[in-house]
Amino acid sequence: MRIETQKLNAMSAFAEGTTCRRRALLGYFGETLAQDCGNCDICLDPPQTYDATEDARKALSCVYRVGQRFGVGHVVEVLRGGRSERISKFGHEKLTTWGLGREQSNEYWSHLLKQLVHLGYLEQDMANYSVLKLTETARPLLRGEINLLLARARVKTEKKKKAPRRVVGLEYDEQLFQVLRARRKQIADRDAVPPYVVFGDATLAEMAASLPTKAEDFLLINGVGQRKMQRYGAAFMEEIINYISR
Numbered sequence: 050m051r052i053e054t055q056k057l058n059a060m061s062a063f064a065e066g067t068t069c070r071r072r073a074l075l076g077y078f079g080e081t082l083a084q085d086c087g088n089c090d091i092c093l094d095p096p097q098t099y100d101a102t103e104d105a106r107k108a109l110s111c112v113y114r115v116g117q118r119f120g121v122g123h124v125v126e127v128l129r130g131g132r133s134e135r136i137s138k139f140g141h142e143k144l145t146t147w148g149l150g151r152e153q154s155n156e157y158w159s160h161l162l163k164q165l166v167h168l169g170y171l172e173q174d175m176a177n178y179s180v181l182k183l184t185e186t187a188r189p190l191l192r193g194e195i196n197l198l199l200a201r202a203r204v205k206t207e208k209k210k211k212a213p214r215r216v217v218g219l220e221y222d223e224q225l226f227q228v229l230r231a232r233r234k235q236i237a238d239r240d241a242v243p244p245y246v247v248f249g250d251a252t253l254a255e256m257a258a259s260l261p262t263k264a265e266d267f268l269l270i271n272g273v274g275q276r277k278m279q280r281y282g283a284a285f286m287e288e289i290i291n292y293i294s295r
């Protein structure tokens with residue numbers, strides 16, 4: 050019973066997650082999903098990503114250094130160079146990872162650790178005070194064999210009409226951009242993939258700026274390769290042609 054309650058607590062944490070909701074949910078039940086579901090709010094409107102490789106390594110090695118015997122709160126404290134009673138009791142201020150993450154906030158590190166749990170690099174031992182442990186998957190990341198791209202935490206804003214992200218230095222037709230986004234959503238739904246798998250916002254913005262109507266022009270856009278050109282080119286050029294001939 051206690052385990053069940055803790056599972057539920059952990060699940061409430063997934064509400065603030067930035068990985069596919071379904072994937073996160075299944076993760077808590079020890080199941081994995083090969084692909085993102087493509088249908089949840091995160092998949093439909095993916096958050097921005099950043100290269101988290103180095104910070105993930107710091108976090109994972111800190112989990113390892115504290116003996117895989119502590120939960121998120123303590124690991125964050127060690128990373129941030131805290132001086133709590135618990136830290137001195139265990140001599141954790143002597144660890145090489147102590148204070149290694151001082152430049153980032155508590156929120157940043159706990160968000161990162163939660164994402165590492167969601168993605169299966171860490172597991173939380175629900176039956177044992179939610180202690181963090183490394184999984185096999187964490188090894189190549191720790192060894193520097195793979196890189197990790199993570200989602201930035203969403204900044205909670207007042208409910209207002211969402212403005213599309215602007216691409217720095219690029220002037221583009223906003224109305225057309227929205228038309229292209231709608232088309233992308235249709236295609237993503239049809240193919241059961243997240244929208245960014247079709248094209249990212251930056252690519253759509255570039256289309257809305259340069260208005261390609263021929264394959265050769267379409268191919269010049271960042272994020273368009275031969276394969277995507279063949280798969281989606283016609284659909285998006287159709288929208289562009291309709292739009293400019295209105």
Ligand SMILES: [Zn+2]
Pocket residue numbers: 068069070071072085086087088089090091092
């Ligand atoms: Zn999803």
